[in-house]
Amino acid sequence: xxxxxxxxxxxxxxxxxFWPLSRSQKPKQLLRIFSAKSLIKETADRVESLGGRAxxxxxxxxxxxxxxxxxxxxLPRRNFIVEPQGKxxxxxxxxxxxxxxxxxxxxxxxxxxxxxxxxDNRAFCRALKAAVALALQHDQLITIxxxxxxxxxxxxxxxxxxxxxxxxxxxxxHVKRFKEKPSIAVAQQLIGQGALWNSGIFVWKAATLxxxxxxxxxxxxxxxxxxxxxxxxxxxxxxTPRLRAVMRRAYKKLPNIxxxxxxxxxxxxxxxxxxxxxxxxxxxxxxxxxxxxxxxxDRQGNAGNGKWLGFGAKNCFVHAxxxxxxxxGVEDVLVVDTPDALLxxxxxxxxxxxxxxxxxxxxxxxxxxxx
Amino acid sequence: xxxxxxxxxxxxxxxxxFWPLSRSQKPKQLLRIFSAKSLIKETADRVESLGGRAxxxxxxxxxxxxxxxxxxxxLPRRNFIVEPQGKxxxxxxxxxxxxxxxxxxxxxxxxxxxxxxxxDNRAFCRALKAAVALALQHDQLITIxxxxxxxxxxxxxxxxxxxxxxxxxxxxxHVKRFKEKPSIAVAQQLIGQGALWNSGIFVWKAATLxxxxxxxxxxxxxxxxxxxxxxxxxxxxxxTPRLRAVMRRAYKKLPNIxxxxxxxxxxxxxxxxxxxxxxxxxxxxxxxxxxxxxxxxDRQGNAGNGKWLGFGAKNCFVHAxxxxxxxxGVEDVLVVDTPDALLxxxxxxxxxxxxxxxxxxxxxxxxxxxx
Numbered sequence: 001x002x003x004x005x006x007x008x009x010x011x012x013x014x015x016x017x018f019w020p021l022s023r024s025q026k027p028k029q030l031l032r033i034f035s036a037k038s039l040i041k042e043t044a045d046r047v048e049s050l051g052g053r054a055x056x057x058x059x060x061x062x063x064x065x066x067x068x069x070x071x072x073x074x075l076p077r078r079n080f081i082v083e084p085q086g087k088x089x090x091x092x093x094x095x096x097x098x099x100x101x102x103x104x105x106x107x108x109x110x111x112x113x114x115x116x117x118x119x120d121n122r123a124f125c126r127a128l129k130a131a132v133a134l135a136l137q138h139d140q141l142i143t144i145x146x147x148x149x150x151x152x153x154x155x156x157x158x159x160x161x162x163x164x165x166x167x168x169x170x171x172x173x174h175v176k177r178f179k180e181k182p183s184i185a186v187a188q189q190l191i192g193q194g195a196l197w198n199s200g201i202f203v204w205k206a207a208t209l210x211x212x213x214x215x216x217x218x219x220x221x222x223x224x225x226x227x228x229x230x231x232x233x234x235x236x237x238x239x240t241p242r243l244r245a246v247m248r249r250a251y252k253k254l255p256n257i258x259x260x261x262x263x264x265x266x267x268x269x270x271x272x273x274x275x276x277x278x279x280x281x282x283x284x285x286x287x288x289x290x291x292x293x294x295x296x297x298d299r300q301g302n303a304g305n306g307k308w309l310g311f312g313a314k315n316c317f318v319h320a321x322x323x324x325x326x327x328x329g330v331e332d333v334l335v336v337d338t339p340d341a342l343l344x345x346x347x348x349x350x351x352x353x354x355x356x357x358x359x360x361x362x363x364x365x366x367x368x369x370x371x
Numbered sequence: 372x373x374x375x376x377x378x379x380x381x382x383x384x385x386x387x388x389f390w391p392l393s394r395s396q397k398p399k400q401l402l403r404i405f406s407a408k409s410l411i412k413e414t415a416d417r418v419e420s421l422g423g424r425a426x427x428x429x430x431x432x433x434x435x436x437x438x439x440x441x442x443x444x445x446l447p448r449r450n451f452i453v454e455p456q457g458k459x460x461x462x463x464x465x466x467x468x469x470x471x472x473x474x475x476x477x478x479x480x481x482x483x484x485x486x487x488x489x490x491d492n493r494a495f496c497r498a499l500k501a502a503v504a505l506a507l508q509h510d511q512l513i514t515i516x517x518x519x520x521x522x523x524x525x526x527x528x529x530x531x532x533x534x535x536x537x538x539x540x541x542x543x544x545h546v547k548r549f550k551e552k553p554s555i556a557v558a559q560q561l562i563g564q565g566a567l568w569n570s571g572i573f574v575w576k577a578a579t580l581x582x583x584x585x586x587x588x589x590x591x592x593x594x595x596x597x598x599x600x601x602x603x604x605x606x607x608x609x610x611t612p613r614l615r616a617v618m619r620r621a622y623k624k625l626p627n628i629x630x631x632x633x634x635x636x637x638x639x640x641x642x643x644x645x646x647x648x649x650x651x652x653x654x655x656x657x658x659x660x661x662x663x664x665x666x667x668x669d670r671q672g673n674a675g676n677g678k679w680l681g682f683g684a685k686n687c688f689v690h691a692x693x694x695x696x697x698x699x700g701v702e703d704v705l706v707v708d709t710p711d712a713l714l715x716x717x718x719x720x721x722x723x724x725x726x727x728x729x730x731x732x733x734x735x736x737x738x739x740x741x742x
Contacts, residue, residue: 328716345699
C-alpha cells in the first residue's frame with residue numbers, strides 16, 4: 001500500500017488582533033475576511049487534492065471544537081482532535097503525529113495553520129506535492145519557505161544552503177539555520193542572502209517527527225507515549241472520558257514550546273531540515289493591516305469588505321458587511337463594524353488591538369470580547 | 372393692554388452637514404445632540420418665560436411640519452406656519468411678522484433659529500428681556516451680538532458704535548455696519564475693534580419690520596399684503612386650501628434673500644439698528660466640529676455621545692448612542708454611527724459633509740439621505 005498523506009490543520013488560535021470581528025467564541029480562523037468562506041474552510045478546501053477529507057485532521061481546543069465541526073461539516077467527526085490546553089505548537093504537532101502514525105506508520109503529514117492566506121492555490125499545491133515527494137524519499141523535515149516581499153520583522157527567516165535538486169518545479173535546499181523575528185536591518189541582510197520567510201507550513205513523515213521528539217524533547221515524547229497507551233489503538237478523535245483524563249494529566253507536564261524551538265532549530269544544526277521555496281503569494285494574516293495589503297485597493301489605496309465610499313480618503317481599510325460606510329478625508333484609518341461594537345483605529349497600529357482587548361476585559365467591557 | 376412678546380422659531384433648515392444623523396426627514400433641529408432633548412425643543416423651552424406657549428410661533432416647511440408638531444406638542448397647532456417654499460430668512464420673518472401683527476399690532480417679536488446652542492439659558496433670557504424692553508421703547512431693530520471666542524470666518528460680524536445705556540445688565544450699542552464671513556485676517560481685525568458675532572437672533576416690533584420691508588423690499592411687502600388679504604383675519608396657521616394657493620403663488624414671486632441683506636444692512640446704514648452684547652455661551656452648531664467644541668472633552672480632547680473608549684486617541688468626536696465605539700490611536704477623527712450608515716471623517720473637514728450628501732444622491736445612495 002502506498003503511504004498516505006495527511007493534512008493536519010492547526011486551529012487553536014484566538015486571533016484577538018481581529019477584534020471586534022473576532023471574539024473568544026469566534027476566533028480568527030472562522031472569520032470571512034477574503035471571501036464568503038472562512039479562513040479555515042479556505043485552508044481545508046485548498047489542500048483537499050493532497051490528503052482528501054478522510055485524511056484531513058483538525059487539532060483544536062475544547063472551546064472551538066463545536067464551531068469547527070460545524071464549519072467543516074464534510075470532515076469525519078473523529079478527525080477533530082482536542083488538546084486539553086494550549087501548549088504552543090510542539091505538543092500540538094506531536095499529538096497529530098501520534099494520530100497519523102497510528103493510522104498509517106509510513107504516512108507523511110502536511111502541517112497547515114488554519115488561518116493563512118494564499119493567492120495562488122495551484123502553485124501552493126504544487127509546492128506541497130513536491131514537499132510530500134521529498135518527505136517520502138528522505139527522513140528529513142521539509143519546511144515551506146516563502147520568497148520575502150519586504151523585510152518583515154514579525155516573521156521567522158530560513159537561511160538556506162546548497163540546493164538538492166529540482167522536484168516538481170520547486171527547488172529544495174538544505175537549511176543552514178533559522179532566525180526568529182529579526183531587526184529590520186538584519187531582515188534586509190537576510191533577504192540579501194536569499195533567506196526565506198518561515199511560513200509555519202511543514203511536511204514530514206509522522207514517524208520522523210516522533211523520532212526527533214524522542215531525541216530532542218524527551219518530556220514531550222514521554223507524554224505522547226502515555227497518551228498513545230491510553231488511546232488503546234483508538235483514534236484520538238474519540239474522546240473517551242478516560243482518554244480525556246489521561247491527556248489532561250499528560251498535558252499539564254508538557255513544556256510550552258514551539259515546534260521551531262523544540263525540533264526544527266536543533267534538527268537544522270544537524271542537517272536534517274530542507275526547505276522548498278514557495279512563490280504563491282502568502283501571508284499569515286497577522287493583523288488588519290495585512291488584510292488591507294492582501295485585498296484589492298482603489299487608486300487611493302483604500303480597500304474593504306461591504307458597501308463603503310471614500311471621499312478624499314487614503315490608504316484606509318473597512319470591514320462592514322451590514323452598513324454603508326463613508327470615509328471623508330481620513331488617512332490610514334481602519335474601520336471594523338460589527339452589530340454591537342465598532343473599531344476606528346490607526347491601520348498602522350492594528351497590532352495593538354490585542355492590548356485593547358485586554359484593556360476592555362479589565363475595564364468591564366469583557367462581554368464585547370466573547371461573542 | 373400691555374403689548375405681547377412673541378417667540379418666533381425659524382425651523383426650515385435641513386442640516387445636511389449632520390449626516391448621517393440628519394436626513395431630509397430628520398433635519399438638524401430634531402437631532403438630540405447635546406441632551407435627551409432635540410435642539411428645537413431646547414430652543415422652545417429656553418424662551419418659554421418670554422412669550423409663553425400661546426405666543427410661540429414656528430415657521431417651517433411642509434415636509435417638516437408634522438414632525439415638528441409632534442416634537443413641540445405643547446404648542447397650539449395654529450402656531451405652526453408653513454412656508455410654501457424656502458426663500459431664505461427675509462420672506463420667512465416677514466410672514467411671521469404678518470401673523471404677529473395680526474394677533475397684536477403693538478407686539479414685539481423675538482426671532483430664534485431653531486437649532487442653536489446656548490450654554491447659560493438664564494443669561495440668554497436676561498439679554499433677550501433687555502432687548503424686548505428696548506424694542507418696546509424704540510422703533511429700532513435689535514440684534515443679539517456675541518462676544519467672539521475666536522476669529523470664526525463662517526459667521527457675520529456686527530461692528531458697533533456708541534453705547535446707548537445699560538438695560539437689565541446688558542449694554543446696547545448703535546450698529547455701524549455688518550460684515551459677512553470675513554477672511555481670518557479681517558476677522559482678527561474686527562475682533563480687535565470690539566465687533567460682535569451676529570447670532571441671527573433678532574428682536575423688534577412686528578410693525579417696525581413690516582414698515583421697513585415696505586421701505587427696502589417692496590416686492591416682499593406686496594407679497595405679504597396679498598397673503599394678509601387672503602387670510603381674512605384668520606391665523607396663517609389655519610391653512611385653508613385658498614390661503615395655501617395664494618401663499619404658493621405669492622412665494623413664487625418673492626426674492627430669495629436673507630433678512631440681513633434685505634433689511635438689516637440697509638437699516639444699519641440709516642442708524643435704525645441696535646445691538647445687545649450677549650455673553651451666555653453660544654454657537655450656531657454649524658458642523659460636527661462645533662458640537663465637539665461644545666461638549667465636555669477628556670484630557671486628550673475627545674468628546675462624544677454614547678459609549679466610547681479612546682486608546683491613544685486625540686481630539687476625536689463620537690456620536691454613537693447604540694454601540695460601543697473604540698478609537699485606537701486616531702486623531703481629529705469624527706465618527707457618527709446610525710443604524711444604516713456610518714461616517715468616519717476628518718473632524719476638521721466636517722463642513723464638507725454637505726457635499727458628501729450631494730454626492731451620495733448622485734451616486735445612487737439617495738435612500739441613505741432621506742430617513
